[in-house]
Amino acid sequence: MPKLEITLKQHTPMIHFQHDQAGATLRATELKPKLDKFLIKYVFNDSKEKYKEYLINGTEKALNYKVKISSEGWRQGEIQKYEKEYDAYFGDLPGLTLCDSVTLCFFSYDKELLKNIEKILNPFFAVTNFGTRQNKGFGSFYPEGAEYEFEKDFKEFFKDRLLFEKHERTEEQCLIKINKNYNSMKSGLNGENSFLVEYSKTKNFSGEKKLTNMLSKGYVQNVPGNEKYLRAMLGLAENYSYDNGNTTVTIKSTRENDEKIDRFKSPITFKVINKTIYVIPEEIPEEMYDAEFEFKNGNKYMRLKTPSKNEFNLAEFLKSEEYGLVSLGYTKIGGDK
Incomplete structure (x- = not known):
């Protein structure tokens, strides 16, 4: 079966409900529905006529591909390493997990669908975080090596969408701010x-x-x-x-x-x-x-x-x-x- 493989770099801890299980990282049950929704909106323009051929039989918006997720360098409990100021704002946060890298393998008999997935992965991860408190910066992943082109890729894909930036000393300081x-x-x-x-x-x-x-x-x-x-x-x-x-x-x-x-x-x-x-x-x-x-x-x-x-x-x-x-x-x- 044709496949697409991509490696992600994790930039902030993920608050994971299965944090006590070694290797707990991105879950396909969270990633795939979000990616399906993104594909339908940005590749198929929310037109069912355009995406219906890619659907899993009997479903309304589940696209016909599978994703396998694996990780390397998994570790738990990074909160102990964070600054005291971090604890003051977030308290005791059990469930934090970090990985050196996360590999996604997408499988589909439809090569065109895999091409569409590959085309939008950078913008998808640009606006998507995972796990608990994801809108506050936790669970940030991005394709490895592509982070240096983040701003350029964002502007090319999202055109006139607003974007702000602010630099900090550490990832921990980013979350505090x-x-x-x-x-x-x-x-x-x-x-x-x-x-x-x-x-x-x-x-x-x-x-x-x-x-x-x-x-x-x-x-x-x-x-x-x-x-x-x-x-x-x-x-x-x-x-x-x-x-x-x-x-x-x-x-x-x-x-x-x-x-x-x-x-x-x-x-x-x-x-x-x-x-x-x-x-x-x-x-x-x-x-x-x-x-x-x-x-x-x-x-x-x-x-x-x-x-x-x-x-x-x-x-x-x-x-x-x-x-x-x-x-x-x-x-x-x-x-x-």
């Missing part, structure tokens, strides 16, 4: 307003924090029209709750059945390659704009909507010199969207 920077943007650090809140002031609306604090204390006022569920625009966890130490406010989508929004992955991916942090924004799904959520504390509740598309622009937010990535020391090196 990612955590700090993301929190500055979404939640705020050391009692300061988040960058999201500062951005919202320029759009004449405010975030949900004040109202959520009031609800957690057991009372609710009429919700002003300019209050928005702002934090949701940078990611929404399933069954999210807000805890002020005494009570818990649960937050759920008011939509029903298939339209209900249970989870929204952060639209910002942090990719670490050779001690450089790359920040890659993704398009926010239409259903996240102007979406209503219920905030509930016991029998008291309020409803807030997320900003509309006119009120929140992710690219504009990230490019801001006052409260975006530039203010955190990042440099915009590509794209505008």
Whole structure:
């Protein structure tokens, strides 16, 4: 059977649920669905007419190839080697694994499909991490030797897509900075307003924090029209709750059945390659704009909507010199969207 073989270099630890098993690394069950989705979008332009001949019989979006994964130089528990500052931000992180190299072997009777896979592997790994906390830079892999052409390849493939970079001394420092920077943007650090809140002031609306604090204390006022569920625009966890130490406010989508929004992955991916942090924004799904959520504390509740598309622009937010990535020391090196 025809095959395609590629070696990956691991740039940051992967948080792996099977970390206690020697050799635990990338899993085909995580890699293949992500790669299938990427192929369907970027090679076949989401047209079933174009990719249906490559499907496994009886499936909707599983392409007909297999992948075997092996690793060399596997080791566990790298957290012990990290700086104390790392522990302060991430705590005890069991499940960290690193490998010197990971080999992927793709098998398919369809040579054309293998050619398509080979063609998009670099851009696929450019925007994809693996394991837990993958959007925060963990589980970063990239084809060995190709990392030196990362920026060039990214710009050629993704054209006008935004790309930021920031250099650090070590991979560990990259992960520390990612955590700090993301929190500055979404939640705020050391009692300061988040960058999201500062951005919202320029759009004449405010975030949900004040109202959520009031609800957690057991009372609710009429919700002003300019209050928005702002934090949701940078990611929404399933069954999210807000805890002020005494009570818990649960937050759920008011939509029903298939339209209900249970989870929204952060639209910002942090990719670490050779001690450089790359920040890659993704398009926010239409259903996240102007979406209503219920905030509930016991029998008291309020409803807030997320900003509309006119009120929140992710690219504009990230490019801001006052409260975006530039203010955190990042440099915009590509794209505008």
